[in-house]
Amino acid sequence: MRRLRRLWQKPLVERQLDSELKFHLEKQIADYVSSGLPPEEARRRASLEFGGVERFKEECREARWEHHLDIIVQDFRFAVRGLAKDRRFAFIAILALALGIGASTAIFSVVYNALFQPFVYKDSAHLVVLRLRDLDQPDYWRGVFTLGEFQEFQKQNQLFDSAVANLQDDMVYAVGDSNMELAGNYVTPGCFEFYGVAPFLGRWLEPADYQPGAAPVFVMRYATWFEKFGADSALLGKPFSLNAVSRTLVGIAAPRFVWGGADLWMPRGPEDPKVIRNERQFWGIVARIKSNVSLQEAGANLTVIAQQLSAIYPNQYPKRFAVEVLPFVYAVVPPRFREALYVFSAAVGLLLLIGCGNVANLLLARAATREREFAVRSALGASRFRLIRQLLAESFALALGGALLGIFFAWAGVKTITAVIPHFTIASETVIEMNGAVLLFALVVGICTVFIFGLVPALQASRCDLNESLRETGKGGGGTGRGGLRNAVIMLEVALSLILLVTAGLFMRSFIALQHVRLGLRTDHVLSARVPLPVERYKSGDQLNSFFRPLLTRLKSIPGVVYVAESSTLPPYGGIRGEVEVSGKSHQEKWYSLLQLCSEDYFSVLRIPLVEGRNFTEDEVNDKRQVVVINQTFQRRYFGKDNPIGQKIQFNGEQHFPQEIKDKWFEVIGIVADARNRGLQEPIDPETWVPYTVTGSAMRGILVRTTNNPATIVKAVAKEIWATDPSVAMAEPYPLDQFLDVFTFAQPRFGLWIVGIFAGIGLALVTIGVYSVIAYSTARRTHEIGLRMALGAAKDDVIKMVLRQGLRFIAAGIATGLAASLGLSRIIAGQIWGVSAYDPLTLAAVVALLTIIGMLACWVPARRATRIDPMTALRYE
Amino acid sequence: MGQEKAEFLKGTLDMLILKIVAAGPIHGYAISHRIQQISRDFFQIPQGSLYPALHRLEERGWLTAEWKDTETGREAKFYKLTRMGRKQLETEVLNWEQLTNAVSLILRTVE
Numbered sequence: 001m002r003r004l005r006r007l008w009q010k011p012l013v014e015r016q017l018d019s020e021l022k023f024h025l026e027k028q029i030a031d032y033v034s035s036g037l038p039p040e041e042a043r044r045r046a047s048l049e050f051g052g053v054e055r056f057k058e059e060c061r062e063a064r065w066e067h068h069l070d071i072i073v074q075d076f077r078f079a080v081r082g083l084a085k086d087r088r089f090a091f092i093a094i095l096a097l098a099l100g101i102g103a104s105t106a107i108f109s110v111v112y113n114a115l116f117q118p119f120v121y122k123d124s125a126h127l128v129v130l131r132l133r134d135l136d137q138p139d140y141w142r143g144v145f146t147l148g149e150f151q152e153f154q155k156q157n158q159l160f161d162s163a164v165a166n167l168q169d170d171m172v173y174a175v176g177d178s179n180m181e182l183a184g185n186y187v188t189p190g191c192f193e194f195y196g197v198a199p200f201l202g203r204w205l206e207p208a209d210y211q212p213g214a215a216p217v218f219v220m221r222y223a224t225w226f227e228k229f230g231a232d233s234a235l236l237g238k239p240f241s242l243n244a245v246s247r248t249l250v251g252i253a254a255p256r257f258v259w260g261g262a263d264l265w266m267p268r269g270p271e272d273p274k275v276i277r278n279e280r281q282f283w284g285i286v287a288r289i290k291s292n293v294s295l296q297e298a299g300a301n302l303t304v305i306a307q308q309l310s311a312i313y314p315n316q317y318p319k320r321f322a323v324e325v326l327p328f329v330y331a332v333v334p335p336r337f338r339e340a341l342y343v344f345s346a347a348v349g350l351l352l353l354i355g356c357g358n359v360a361n362l363l364l365a366r367a368a369t370r371e372r373e374f375a376v377r378s379a380l381g382a383s384r385f386r387l388i389r390q391l392l393a394e395s396f397a398l399a400l401g402g403a404l405l406g407i408f409f410a411w412a413g414v415k416t417i418t419a420v421i422p423h424f425t426i427a428s429e430t431v432i433e434m435n436g437a438v439l440l441f442a443l444v445v446g447i448c449t450v451f452i453f454g455l456v457p458a459l460q461a462s463r464c465d466l467n468e469s470l471r472e473t474g475k476g477g478g479g480t481g482r483g484g485l486r487n488a489v490i491m492l493e494v495a496l497s498l499i500l501l502v503t504a505g506l507f508m509r510s511f512i513a514l515q516h517v518r519l520g521l522r523t524d525h526v527l528s529a530r531v532p533l534p535v536e537r538y539k540s541g542d543q544l545n546s547f548f549r550p551l552l553t554r555l556k557s558i559p560g561v562v563y564v565a566e567s568s569t570l571p572p573y574g575g576i577r578g579e580v581e582v583s584g585k586s587h588q589e590k591w592y593s594l595l596q597l598c599s600e601d602y603f604s605v606l607r608i609p610l611v612e613g614r615n616f617t618e619d620e621v622n623d624k625r626q627v628v629v630i631n632q633t634f635q636r637r638y639f640g641k642d643n644p645i646g647q648k649i650q651f652n653g654e655q656h657f658p659q660e661i662k663d664k665w666f667e668v669i670g671i672v673a674d675a676r677n678r679g680l681q682e683p684i685d686p687e688t689w690v691p692y693t694v695t696g697s698a699m700r701g702i703l704v705r706t707t708n709n710p711a712t713i714v715k716a717v718a719k720e721i722w723a724t725d726p727s728v729a730m731a732e733p734y735p736l737d738q739f740l741d742v743f744t745f746a747q748p749r750f751g752l753w754i755v756g757i758f759a760g761i762g763l764a765l766v767t768i769g770v771y772s773v774i775a776y777s778t779a780r781r782t783h784e785i786g787l788r789m790a791l792g793a794a795k796d797d798v799i800k801m802v803l804r805q806g807l808r809f810i811a812a813g814i815a816t817g818l819a820a821s822l823g824l825s826r827i828i829a830g831q832i833w834g835v836s837a838y839d840p841l842t843l844a845a846v847v848a849l850l851t852i853i854g855m856l857a858c859w860v861p862a863r864r865a866t867r868i869d870p871m872t873a874l875r876y877e
Numbered sequence: 878m879g880q881e882k883a884e885f886l887k888g889t890l891d892m893l894i895l896k897i898v899a900a901g902p903i904h905g906y907a908i909s910h911r912i913q914q915i916s917r918d919f920f921q922i923p924q925g926s927l928y929p930a931l932h933r934l935e936e937r938g939w940l941t942a943e944w945k946d947t948e949t950g951r952e953a954k955f956y957k958l959t960r961m962g963r964k965q966l967e968t969e970v971l972n973w974e975q976l977t978n979a980v981s982l983i984l985r986t987v988e
């Protein structure tokens with residue numbers, strides 16, 4: 001404490017030192033006087049003995065610890081002054097450092113929060129989801145199960161601590177004369193205890209709520225309550241009319257509780273008679289795996305149970321299957337995005353390396369130009385320790401600037417990424433925040449770089465012969481060892497930035513390829529919406545038609561509307577997949593086709609051209625005629641050269657029809673052109689269309705083609721739906737091209753932006769790096785260049801000489817980078833589509849770009865060198 | 878003081894100061910006076926060595942200082958040995974005795 005106090009009591013400390021010494025002097029004088037000397041003589045002698053007071057006062061000060069602090073502050077001030085003089089150097093070094101630190105912290109924070117810490121749920125590391133994978137068809141699996149299956153899994157397996165299930169259902173909330181569509185989830189008992197998150201308000205569902213005859217209740221999602229109901233806590237305990245049932249709101253979930261993406265959670269358990277026997281309701285399962293059990297073990301265990309179940313429900317299971325157990329986070333983050341995050345991490349790591357390389361290079365170059373300064377100072381008696389201390393102070397100033405700016409960049413980066421990250425890429429539970437550990441790591445890497453390379457001049461100064469370096473300056477050549485290190489660093493930078501540029505180039509090519517995919521249908525000017533119907537009242541095809549037929553007519557009367565269709569799925573995804581048979585064709589392997597249920601104008605709304613035959617008519621739809629339109633892929637694959645018109649197709653897939661139909665044979669009446677039906681990136685599957693009236697189903701949607709902006713007719717469409725049946729509400733009304741954008745382009749565009757920005761920054765840093773190295777070396781060769789020109793060298797010769805020198809390490813960097821990116825192409829291959837990871841065009845463009853930029857960076861200092869007047873250059877010294 | 882004596886002093890000054898201070902609170906002038914007196918003028922400690930040494934010992938926590946009035950009524954800085962200082966003194970004295978013993982052993986035997 002006393003030591004600290006001395007810091008702000010400096011004047012007091014000084015005064016005390018003074019009076020201590022004065023006391024000594026006076027005592028001495030007094031002693032001399034008392035031994036008989038005259039006072040004048042006594043004073044003179046004492047003072048003489050005492051010697052230079054200031055000198056040993058300084059020594060006393062040095063004995064104190066705060067003295068070191070003084071020196072450090074002095075050094076720091078001196079360092080900042082030095083850096084301010086060399087503003088360009090300081091600015092670039094700090095910026096390079098900050099960009100590296102900021103970008104890597106931002107990206108790693110996203111990765112950490114999205115993949116490793118996405119949930120607030122209790123013990124979320126042990127939460128798993130189940131998937132039933134068809135071993136004969138690698139792309140197909142089902143992630144939902146009947147409640148019967150769920151109960152068997154729960155009862156028989158030994159590897160789960162507990163498990164819960166949710167069933168999604170569309171809820172229509174009736175308020176006055178309008179409807180609001182809300183995403184409902186029926187959940188099994190105990191699920192809130194399972195997740196271990198306290199409710200925000202009110203209570204969770206309790207066991208009593210599941211008892212037969214209990215009053216209907218529900219819990220609302222925080223965001224829904226906040227955004228759609230104005231965060232009104234008075235709503236608690238109030239009844240809501242949901243799907244014509246009055247339910248009481250008993251609680252608001254915690255803000256980050258978003259299970260199933262639902263707006264509301266309602267009790268429905270095995271006790272509920274509506275549920276237990278229903279084999280067409282599919283539930284999602286989340287389980288907590290025992291901590292000593294691996295995912296493989298759990299999967300194997302469940303596969304055995306599922307095999308028993310497949311004997312009871314043969315229709316629900318493919319021939320060969322396995323149950324897969326996956327971490328919960330895998331179910332919410334699409335695999336492609338997960339891999340993209342890893343690619344971003346690698347890219348940002350490269351950027352951090354480039355940034356550090358650049359700083360190292362700048363420091364090395366600066367060290368070289370200061371060789372003379374340090375030689376002089378060392379000749380004037382500055383100790384090596386003192387020089388090191390001063391360089392440390394300089395590094396500290398740089399590191400501090402870089403770190404502060406880096407933290408700011410990291411903060412801004414996290415904010416920006418959070419704002420622009422596409423939908424459906426990270427779990428809704430995830431909150432992305434800056435990660436302290438990651439920030440610390442990036443800071444340490446950056447700061448170490450500064451300190452290690454910042455100390456080079458001190459080592460140099462103490463090592464090299466004074467006379468040598470004093471004499472050497474300005475005489476060209478020189479410092480080859482360090483020049484080699486500098487060249488190696490810049491070569492590495494060029495290589496790293498080439499990798500980044502190639503990645504960005506491939507992402508761009510892939511994105512362009514994606515945008516140029518021939519959809520086979522037109523998404524512009526189309527409004528799409530889901531229209532979930534109450535199952536109880538719309539069971540059969542006739543009942544469906546009694547709603548949609550009048551609705552379609554009403555919608556067509558909206559001004560601007562050209563065509564209206566009803567459909568079971570939205571493009572570019574097509575129908576339900578299942579097994580098919582074609583009359584008169586035998587085959588070994590299973591045949592599959594997508595099946596779409598739709599009304600007659602489906603092809604007109606989407607502008608899918610008819611190739612052969614005809615489309616079904618309104619009458620055929622109303623009459624539930626068993627007719628089918630197929631696409632060209634279906635024709636090619638299953639009919640070959642035969643004419644399909646008039647042939648029959650049987651739909652055997654259990655999943656094809658939501659409701660059982662007796663006769664599964666349909667007559668082919670037409671062929672339409674191929675349109676994308678498994679997203680943009682997957683090849684087109686065989687697809688078929690039949691009148692929607694042949695079966696009942698609650699999962700319906702509408703497509704409306706208008707001549708106006710489709711967003712403007714949303715209200716009118718909602719009104720017509722309300723007018724047709726006030727208990728129905730539409731969900732997710734989006735212009736179709738917007739829908740396509742969210743699901744198809746948003747993610748690649750995000751990736752392109754991220755990688756593109758990194759590549760841009762990397763390129764800028766490398767350009768600066770090349771420039772600084774060449775500028776430095778030509779500056780050192782001023783004398784030599786002057787001599788050459790005096791002896792008759794032309795300007796071009798000089799420029800060529802400098803360019804040749806630069807080209808050497810740029811070429812080496814490009815070669816290294818090319819080799820590395822070819823080696824890494826396997827990682828990138830999963831992220832790009834429609835373009836090869838070895839795409840020669842991209843590689844060539846990147847090599848050309850780097851060469852041109854590199855040559856430009858060399859050319860500027862080269863030209864400056866030739867402007868030197870030979871006489872000045874020779875006199876220079 | 879001759880060059881040799883100064884060199885000799887360097888290594889033992891701390892110990893001498895500690896020893897003197899161990900007798901009780903004492904100010905700088907008196908310390909130099911006592912050392913000179915006791916050593917019968919063999920050691921004359923220049924102020925340039927004494928005060929930096931005192932401050933160094935204080936900084937290390939072997940001495941503490943206090944401003945008190947002297948017998949003449951003037952205020953002076955009095956140094957006092959701390960517990961750590963006492964321990965240090967013991968070690969240094971022990972070392973010193975071992976050293977002198979060893980040296981005198983050699984000097985006696987090699988005759």
